[in-house]
Amino acid sequence: MPEMPELETIKRSLEPHIKGRRIDDVELLLSRQIKHPSPEEFVSRIKGQRIRELQRRGKYLILVLDNDIFLVIHLRMSGQACYCGPNDSDRKHSRIIFHLDDGARFVFADTRTLGTIYAMREDELSMINGLAELGPEPLSDDFTIEYLKDILSGKKGKIKSFLLKQNYIAGLGNIYVDECLFLAGINPLRTPDSVTGAEAKKLHACINKVIEDGINDGGTTFRDYRDGVGGKGSHQNNLYAYGRGGQPCRKCGTIMEKIKVGGRGTVYCPNCQKLR
DNA sequence: CACCAGACCTGTCCGC
DNA sequence: TGCGGACAGGTCTGGT
Structure with a gap:
């Protein structure tokens, strides 16, 4: 599905709703989409942390948490990263649900389940091949x-x-x-x-x-x-x-x-x- | 290095 | 109506 303009739009539309919120619970409905670390470690790295910052690099969406964990999401063909307010109904094909401290949810949904998600320490980010090897972004100073x-x-x-x-x-x-x-x-x-x-x-x-x-x-x-x-x-x-x-x-x-x-x-x- | 097929998955659409 | 095949915004691996 999504290319750079879609990811940039997702990032901008999510930011006002989830930046600064604390993730109180993580619900794993399809843990095989977590590529690193183990599902148990994934949850323990994220639970209780606040979302300090949202970033985008290429087609990767990155949430930086207060404990310096990078929640890295790649949507591949059919993934969605969406905010659901306290009274919104559940998304179809929800795979991982992050319950926020205001009763809302941040949901990773994915029909085809090809998307990938990681919770990395900074020193582990180079393990994500595609992310480490990205070229310059269009519209950036490096893209001459x-x-x-x-x-x-x-x-x-x-x-x-x-x-x-x-x-x-x-x-x-x-x-x-x-x-x-x-x-x-x-x-x-x-x-x-x-x-x-x-x-x-x-x-x-x-x-x-x-x-x-x-x-x-x-x-x-x-x-x-x-x-x-x-x-x-x-x-x-x-x-x-x-x-x-x-x-x-x-x-x-x-x-x-x-x-x-x-x-x-x-x-x-x-x-x-x-x-x- | 170039290039392809296949893999990973589910859903939809089209022709028979 | 049902079935099989092609196709879908992405990447990765293994073979030639």
């Missing part, structure tokens, strides 16, 4: 045109697969990659190496724009995605490529094509995104 040119050069794979790799750029997923390739006019099957300097400059701007627009729209709700208080995003109304296979291109009217790239469904305009 020069950096993008540098990582593109010499790479022989497909640009689409390349942009999905979190160790190069953190936070892009299937929706936003299709969008920024469309806006930049780059065919998803091209090699990163073939992207010219001018195209890299444009791609850099398009990655930032697509992510910024996604955040401003509160994310993209295609199916399950909801923000931290159950609200839908609106960026699905502003998409150019994702989900538009067989429909006319919003720029030129050509019918959009749907193909598979690296096993992922991929939509592009054969006219605006020519191969050569």
Whole structure:
């Protein structure tokens, strides 16, 4: 489900409700989604602690607790991190419920159960491979045109697969990659190496724009995605490529094509995104 | 290194 | 109505 704009929206919507609250109890409904430590240790590290701070890195949501434990959540395809007020009914597919000191709950719910959750000491954070190896974030000072040119050069794979790799750029997923390739006019099957300097400059701007627009729209709700208080995003109304296979291109009217790239469904305009 | 299939899971949709 | 297959916003592993 969620890519960087969705996680950022979740973080922002949760913050006013759960920051500063104490977690009085932890209810494990599906403990296999806890990857570290053991379920017993997980509970003992969290119970009784206040939520000092919320952070986001790439597609990871991180709650920093008063005892310097980092509650790290990755939602994968269908996970949700949501606040339920004292009188709200339970979420479907709740997997782990954190009972707060004001009678509300912070709920980790996940239909497909592919999501992961950790309660780590600071010195254990490097055990989470994906988190330790994340590249720079779009919109950050580290994500420069020069950096993008540098990582593109010499790479022989497909640009689409390349942009999905979190160790190069953190936070892009299937929706936003299709969008920024469309806006930049780059065919998803091209090699990163073939992207010219001018195209890299444009791609850099398009990655930032697509992510910024996604955040401003509160994310993209295609199916399950909801923000931290159950609200839908609106960026699905502003998409150019994702989900538009067989429909006319919003720029030129050509019918959009749907193909598979690296096993992922991929939509592009054969006219605006020519191969050569 | 590149690339793919398969794995991890459940739910939904589409064609027969 | 029922069944089988494809597909879904993500990552990881193992094989070629």
